[in-house]
Amino acid sequence: MKVLALSGGVGGAKLALGLANVLAPEDLTIMTNTGDDFTHLGLRICPDLDTVMYTLAGIANPDVGWGRKDESWDFMKSLSSIGGEDWFQLGDRDLAIHVERTRRLSEGESLSEVTAALSSKLGVRHALVPMSDDEIATVVETPEGELPFQHYFVRDRCDHHVNAVRFDGADKAALSPGIIQALADPDLGVIVICPSNPFLSVDPLLSIPGARAALKNSPAPVVAVSPIVGGRAIKGPTAKMMTEMGMPTTPSSVAKHYGDLLDGFIMDEVDGLEALAVDKLGINAILSKTIMNTLGDKMHLAEVSLNFALGLKG
Amino acid sequence: MKVLALSGGVGGAKLALGLANVLAPEDLTIMTNTGDDFTHLGLRICPDLDTVMYTLAGIANPDVGWGRKDESWDFMKSLSSIGGEDWFQLGDRDLAIHVERTRRLSEGESLSEVTAALSSKLGVRHALVPMSDDEIATVVETPEGELPFQHYFVRDRCDHHVNAVRFDGADKAALSPGIIQALADPDLGVIVICPSNPFLSVDPLLSIPGARAALKNSPAPVVAVSPIVGGRAIKGPTAKMMTEMGMPTTPSSVAKHYGDLLDGFIMDEVDGLEALAVDKLGINAILSKTIMNTLGDKMHLAEVSLNFALGLKG
Numbered sequence: 001m002k003v004l005a006l007s008g009g010v011g012g013a014k015l016a017l018g019l020a021n022v023l024a025p026e027d028l029t030i031m032t033n034t035g036d037d038f039t040h041l042g043l044r045i046c047p048d049l050d051t052v053m054y055t056l057a058g059i060a061n062p063d064v065g066w067g068r069k070d071e072s073w074d075f076m077k078s079l080s081s082i083g084g085e086d087w088f089q090l091g092d093r094d095l096a097i098h099v100e101r102t103r104r105l106s107e108g109e110s111l112s113e114v115t116a117a118l119s120s121k122l123g124v125r126h127a128l129v130p131m132s133d134d135e136i137a138t139v140v141e142t143p144e145g146e147l148p149f150q151h152y153f154v155r156d157r158c159d160h161h162v163n164a165v166r167f168d169g170a171d172k173a174a175l176s177p178g179i180i181q182a183l184a185d186p187d188l189g190v191i192v193i194c195p196s197n198p199f200l201s202v203d204p205l206l207s208i209p210g211a212r213a214a215l216k217n218s219p220a221p222v223v224a225v226s227p228i229v230g231g232r233a234i235k236g237p238t239a240k241m242m243t244e245m246g247m248p249t250t251p252s253s254v255a256k257h258y259g260d261l262l263d264g265f266i267m268d269e270v271d272g273l274e275a276l277a278v279d280k281l282g283i284n285a286i287l288s289k290t291i292m293n294t295l296g297d298k299m300h301l302a303e304v305s306l307n308f309a310l311g312l313k314g
Numbered sequence: 315m316k317v318l319a320l321s322g323g324v325g326g327a328k329l330a331l332g333l334a335n336v337l338a339p340e341d342l343t344i345m346t347n348t349g350d351d352f353t354h355l356g357l358r359i360c361p362d363l364d365t366v367m368y369t370l371a372g373i374a375n376p377d378v379g380w381g382r383k384d385e386s387w388d389f390m391k392s393l394s395s396i397g398g399e400d401w402f403q404l405g406d407r408d409l410a411i412h413v414e415r416t417r418r419l420s421e422g423e424s425l426s427e428v429t430a431a432l433s434s435k436l437g438v439r440h441a442l443v444p445m446s447d448d449e450i451a452t453v454v455e456t457p458e459g460e461l462p463f464q465h466y467f468v469r470d471r472c473d474h475h476v477n478a479v480r481f482d483g484a485d486k487a488a489l490s491p492g493i494i495q496a497l498a499d500p501d502l503g504v505i506v507i508c509p510s511n512p513f514l515s516v517d518p519l520l521s522i523p524g525a526r527a528a529l530k531n532s533p534a535p536v537v538a539v540s541p542i543v544g545g546r547a548i549k550g551p552t553a554k555m556m557t558e559m560g561m562p563t564t565p566s567s568v569a570k571h572y573g574d575l576l577d578g579f580i581m582d583e584v585d586g587l588e589a590l591a592v593d594k595l596g597i598n599a600i601l602s603k604t605i606m607n608t609l610g611d612k613m614h615l616a617e618v619s620l621n622f623a624l625g626l627k628g
Binding site: 041042043071072074075076077078079081082083084091092093094095096097099100102103106117118121122 | 355356357385386388389390391392393395396397398405406407408409410411413414416417420431432435436
């Protein structure tokens with residue numbers, strides 16, 4: 001039985017790590033959002049992809065949702081001192097990934113190929129694939145105008161009202177070979193949407209032509225873990241954005257957003273009152289501990305997600 | 315009275331620092347060789363220019379002829395660990411210069427503009443200008459085939475017989491605005507060719523159409539300092555290359571190479587026996603201490619060079 005996990009950054013990376021610890025390398029494909037990717041200082045930077053890669057490699061910074069542990073910042077200090085753009089922090093070790101990725105891309109390798117090579121070098125054993133090899137750029141529409149995603153997210157620390165989000169290039173993009181292969185595998189048994197921001201981390205994938213239908217039409221059940229717990233997001237602007245876009249900050253609101261894509265929905269134990277609302281959407285729901293602090297938490301939620309999905313199969 | 319200094323890397327940078335310590339910022343233009351420049355890992359790297367810039371800024375590594383002092387190497391270690399090209403060492407702080415330069419160049423700034431901006435940010439007060447804003451690439455012809463300069467110089471540690479050196483792109487290149495301006499200045503009183511490798515650091519400049527004539531026709535006397543002392547080069551492959559190209563490793567051999575470009579030639583005190591040979595070339599010669607260890611040594615040689623040149627004027 002094989003599993004396909006769809007992940008954004010930090011929350012998704014936690015469950016991806018849990019799944020990687022309960023599944024053999026040949027049984028798990030982890031797809032990451034690339035809508036956050038951008039070109040900065042001439043370097044191609046893939047924040048979600050790198051967060052998942054560093055997490056799986058055991059070298060992620062445990063204190064923040066990005067970058068590497070034991071990092072140094074001499075490049076950044078030097079760049080600041082000569083008046084360079086310093087709003088996006090790039091550690092000295094992290095920087096090597098961006099430089100090498102940019103070099104490989106410029107020589108014609110696809111993002112899938114580069115990702116496979118880099119994650120292998122870092123000791124990642126499970127398949128890590130970008131959602132697409134084509135460039136897709138998340139753009140946030142605000143009363144102050146349109147903003148490239150990282151300008152909204154990092155530079156301006158989400159300090160804008162979000163009217164809408166769109167994904168430039170998605171209409172002409174194709175799914176990456178790795179996700180197509182995972183979806184075509186007759187042994188695919190479960191698709192897990194990790195607890196990532198639906199609007200910023202999962203919608204970019206769903207905006208690729210055919211992607212939503214391919215997921216929905218897969219014989220494998222699709223289960224999602226709510227990123228909203230007790231009316232708040234564990235990390236990031238999910239709840240803030242939902243409020244701004246006129247949605248209740250509830251798990252059922254997330255389930256409704258995914259709609260008929262879902263066969264099952266996993267909510268935190270604190271959100272028991274939401275079960276009825278999700279049930280009314282025709283989506284099976286269960287409660288679980290979803291806040292993942294320890295590796296044990298991550299493995300537990302991975303097992304809960306897989307068992308729940310397998311129970312839906314019949 | 316204004317001065318134009320022509321410099322390569324480490325040896326030239328020492329005399330450039332001496333000149334900068336005896337001349338006001340508005341009275342000195344330092345031109346550096348750009349034939350060593352290359353694009354590596356997607357970054358535009360200018361080794362000679364940076365050596366001079368770091369030396370003038372007081373942040374050069376005093377132990378080797380390149381890079382910055384108090385440098386860290388986490389980027390390089392990380393790059394090595396993921397299988398990146400690691401034969402050209404790039405320190406974390408140094409890297410910021412290359413990233414920012416590459417970004418500025420890609421946005422349409424000229425190398426002259428970028429160099430002015432970066433050297434100003436680093437606190438360099440004298441004018442530092444590249445020899446050209448056009449790309450000129452030094453290529454070393456060896457029995458093993460042609461080699462881009464940094465492959466010969468850094469990767470292979472000069473471990474090739476040099477048959478000849480050529481400068482790709484020079485025939486279509488123009489002098490930089492800074493050097494044209496310096497040569498056109500009616501107050502230009504002295505042109506100093508620093509003790510750099512004639513074949514690798516000065517010939518690239520002289521291969522630009524009109525450059526040699528512009529220097530020769532300037533009313534200002536041209537004096538060069540010999541990079542060969544007692545049959546050897548202080549640093550780098552000058553003597554080795556001269557042997558390979560069938561030239562005696564003597565100061566007079568360097569003077570002969572520059573030929574009628576020179577009005578005066580400064581040799582080390584140990585090379586007194588060479589005076590007659592240089593005199594026979596029709597070039598005035600003096601002896602001086604030319605090995606520059608201390609700042610005092612550098613300032614002394616700067617003053618010797620200027621006084622010698624001014625004496626030739628009449």
